[in-house]
Every structure is written in structure tokens, then in C-alpha cells.
Amino acid sequence: MTKITRKEFIRTTIAGAIGLSVFPLLKSCKASVNDTIRLGIIGLGRQSGYLIEGFQRIPGVKIVAGSDVYGIKRKRFENRIRRIHENNGLTVEAKTYANYQDLLGRSDIDAVIIATPDHWHAIQTLDACRAGMDIYLEKPLTFTIQEGIRLCEEVRKRDLVLSVGSQQRSDMNFQHARKMVQAGNLGSLTRINAYVGAPPRPYDLPEEQVPADLDWDKWLGPNPYIHYNSRLNPPISLDPVENETFWAEWRYYQGIGGGFLCDWGAHNFDQAQWALGMDNSGPVKVIPAGYEGQDYISFVYENGVVVANENFGSGFGVRYQSQDAWIEVRRGEYKASDPSLIPPESNIDESVEYETGTPHLVDFIECLKTRKDPIAPVEAGHRSGSLGILGNIATQLGRPLDWNPIKQDFVSDSEARKYLHREYREGYKL
Numbered sequence: 001m002t003k004i005t006r007k008e009f010i011r012t013t014i015a016g017a018i019g020l021s022v023f024p025l026l027k028s029c030k031a032s033v034n035d036t037i038r039l040g041i042i043g044l045g046r047q048s049g050y051l052i053e054g055f056q057r058i059p060g061v062k063i064v065a066g067s068d069v070y071g072i073k074r075k076r077f078e079n080r081i082r083r084i085h086e087n088n089g090l091t092v093e094a095k096t097y098a099n100y101q102d103l104l105g106r107s108d109i110d111a112v113i114i115a116t117p118d119h120w121h122a123i124q125t126l127d128a129c130r131a132g133m134d135i136y137l138e139k140p141l142t143f144t145i146q147e148g149i150r151l152c153e154e155v156r157k158r159d160l161v162l163s164v165g166s167q168q169r170s171d172m173n174f175q176h177a178r179k180m181v182q183a184g185n186l187g188s189l190t191r192i193n194a195y196v197g198a199p200p201r202p203y204d205l206p207e208e209q210v211p212a213d214l215d216w217d218k219w220l221g222p223n224p225y226i227h228y229n230s231r232l233n234p235p236i237s238l239d240p241v242e243n244e245t246f247w248a249e250w251r252y253y254q255g256i257g258g259g260f261l262c263d264w265g266a267h268n269f270d271q272a273q274w275a276l277g278m279d280n281s282g283p284v285k286v287i288p289a290g291y292e293g294q295d296y297i298s299f300v301y302e303n304g305v306v307v308a309n310e311n312f313g314s315g316f317g318v319r320y321q322s323q324d325a326w327i328e329v330r331r332g333e334y335k336a337s338d339p340s341l342i343p344p345e346s347n348i349d350e351s352v353e354y355e356t357g358t359p360h361l362v363d364f365i366e367c368l369k370t371r372k373d374p375i376a377p378v379e380a381g382h383r384s385g386s387l388g389i390l391g392n393i394a395t396q397l398g399r400p401l402d403w404n405p406i407k408q409d410f411v412s413d414s415e416a417r418k419y420l421h422r423e424y425r426e427g428y429k430l
Contacts, residue, residue: 039062040103040111042067042103042114044073045233046247065095065103067098070215112136115138122430123221123430125162130158132158134162137163139164145386147421164374166270169274174329176334177320180327181275192276194318196260197316198260266384269387270380283307284403286403288398299391
């Protein structure tokens with residue numbers, strides 16, 4: 001196979017992406033192959049910048065609308081899109097909205113990208129489903145397990161394409177590791193170290209004044225009230241242009257995020273689930289850190305394999321282990337106990353930003369036209385996201401939990417069952 005970089009790949013025609021998806025569920029075609037795909041984006045923070053850069057490289061794709069509750073981010077989006085379109089000789093106007101419902105009401109938009117904080121994912125995605133739009137949804141899929149169940153039902157009922165932003169599924173090195181595991185080349189798998197980091201911590205940031213052009217009440221949405229702090233919305237500037245210098249920290253605090261356990265779990269737990277063939281299932285037991293001296297959260301599967309949030313080196317990654325062999329894979333790094341387990345050549349282009357250079361976005365666009373399931377379909381996002389949520393529940397209760405992955409319910413545990421969903425603020429419902 002001839003080596004191509006991610007940058008070269010994402011610049012190829014849509015036809016070049018055929019075959020990326022590994023879940024070929026054919027549906028009726030919504031758009032012809034020659035049609036222009038018009039995208040809207042809900043949530044215009046740091047991640048949206050990577051998505052804009054990636055999607056606008058794909059031939060036949062135009063970003064035409066954006067929505068955010070923060071005025072300066074809407075203006076930045078307008079400036080970005082205007083510059084992109086001018087550079088490409090286009091005259092498409094990019095309109096912005098403070099209310100995402102106004103964006104969903106446009107009949108000229110084919111699909112929507114949702115890159116808002118996690119606590120908004122379920123409600124906004126369900127609204128997009130009701131509007132008949134296909135969806136690229138940033139990970140983790142939802143904030144609660146019940147939200148995820150509902151999203152899976154709604155996407156399938158309405159025959160929509162939903163791709164989850166777990167882009168490691170489109171990384172050739174992660175794909176190769178999965179294939180080695182599933183082909184039995186390591187022998188009988190016993191353990192997967194999927195290191196993702198810590199659960200969320202209590203919200204203890206000091207209160208600060210809300211910026212004049214930020215609608216804090218709408219930012220909170222279904223969440224109970226918490227006071228504002230700029231660490232939740234990193235400061236940016238339009239003149240001079242200064243973008244975010246750190247990731248918004250809502251993801252690290254209880255009540256507004258799932259911690260690293262959900263944030264990075266949607267990447268590395270997802271790889272473990274994928275390799276185990278568990279895109280529609282999950283573990284049967286969750287054991288929190290601290291229980292019987294254990295230093296890390298672990299998930300036990302019915303076949304005896306243990307997936308552990310245990311560090312095995314430098315940085316987040318996945319280690320597949322059998323009695324006789326192992327594979328370690330991280331972004332930009334692949335190691336194995338035997339040369340036969342290593343890809344024939346490096347598939348990493350160090351010159352390309354990981355968030356923008358992935359063929360993951362090309363896969364989504366191709367699936368809009370073929371009506372196939374994307375490489376990261378809604379069920380996979382829900383099930384891998386459930387691991388982080390289950391780990392957080394076990395941590396909060398301080399004890400192991402028995403889980404029925406078929407019923408998606410705790411086994412004879414009414415206390416844990418209360419955490420399957422959360423109470424929304426008045427005016428919001430699932």
C-alpha cells in the first residue's frame with residue numbers, strides 16, 4: 001500500500017474516501033455525490049477552530065453558519081469563514097446565531113457539527129435529529145447514560161447519520177493495533193491498559209464577573225446554576241487576534257464535566273471497546289480506585305478481560321496485553337513486543353495537527369452521501385462514553401458496581417441507578 005500523509009488524504013476527492021467506514025449499513029441517499037455539503041456549527045470554542053480547518057479542506061464542503069452564546073466567538077467565526085471563503089474565491093456568507101435553534105431552522109443546511117460543552121450534547125443533538133439533520137457530535141457523546149440511550153434510539157428511528165468525534169478510530173496506527181488484537185496475533189488477550197487520567201473534581205474556582213457579551217444562563221442550559229469563572233471560557237481577542245491558549249476547564253469539574261475519565265475515555269476506552277468487539281455492549285463490573293488498595297479504576301468484562309485506567313508510560317495511550325505479547329499505541333507512537341505486530345511503515349505525519357489532519361472528517365462527509373454508518377457510529381460513542389460515566393459513579397459511591405450491559409442498568413442497586421440520569425433545570429427536558 002502506498003503511503004500517504006493525513007494532509008494528502010484529506011485533500012483528496014470524496015471518492016478517495018470510499019471504504020473508510022467499517023459499519024456498512026446502507027440507507028436511502030440524502031444528497032447526490034456532486035452536491036455541495038453545507039454545514040452549520042453549534043459551539044464556536046477552541047475545538048470548532050480545528051473542525052473548521054479540517055472540514056473546509058474537503059472538496060465540496062462549505063461551512064455556512066455558526067451558533068454560540070458568546071458574542072466574541074460568533075464574531076471570530078464570521079471573520080474566519082469570510083477569510084476562508086475569500087481565499088477560495090467563494091462568496092458564501094456565514095451567518096451566526098445566539099440561539100442554536102435558529103440555525104437548526106435553516107432548510108439549506110445538510111448537517112450540523114455540535115462542539116458545545118458536554119452538558120448540552122444530548123438536548124442539542126435531539127433537537128438536530130428532530131430537524132432532520134445529520135450530525136457530527138464531539139465526544140464524549142453525552143453527560144449521562146440515559147441521555148446516550150435516548151440519542152441512539154432517536155438517530156436510528158429517524159435514519160440519520162451521526163459520527164462521534166473519536167478520531168483515533170481513523171488513525172492508521174490505532175486501526176492496525178485493533179486488527180492485530182482481533183486477528184488473534186497476540187494470543188488470548190488478558191488485559192488492556194487504557195490510560196485516560198482522573199475523574200472530575202469539585203468545582204472550586206472563584207467567582208468572576210460574566211463578560212458583557214456572554215449569555216451565562218444559556219451557557220448553563222440544563223445545568224443547575226454555578227458561578228462564572230474565565231477558566232470555563234478561555235479569553236480570546238479579535239484585535240490583535242489571540243485564540244485560546246488552553247482547553248476550557250469545564251470538562252474537569254463535577255456537575256459540568258466528566259473529568260479526564262470521560263474526556264479522554266472517549267478516545268482510549270473507545271479503543272478498548274472497539275478491539276473487544278463491544279460497540280454494542282460493555283463491562284459487567286466496575287471497580288473504583290482505592291478499593292482494596294487498587295490505584296486505578298478498572299472494568300471487568302464477561303470474558304475475563306480487564307480494562308484498566310492504569311498508566312504504563314508517558315502520556316495517554318492504550319496497551320494490549322496477553323501472556324506472550326503486547327502492543328502499545330499512542331498518538332504518534334507505536335510499540336510492540338514482536339516486529340510482526342508493527343505496521344509495515346510509519347503512518348504518522350508529524351507536520352500535521354492531529355485534530356485537523358485526520359481522515360475522520362472525510363469519513364463523515366462520505367457517509368452523508370453513501371448513507372453508511374461512519375467509523376464511529378452513535379452506539380459506539382454511547383457505549384465507550386458509558387465507561388467513563390460508570391467509572392465516575394463508582395468513584396462517587398466508593399464501591400464496585402455490577403453492570404448489565406444488555407439492559408444497560410445496574411444489577412440490584414437502587415442507589416447507583418439514581419445516577420443513570422440527572423435532574424435538569426426548569427424549562428429543560430430530555
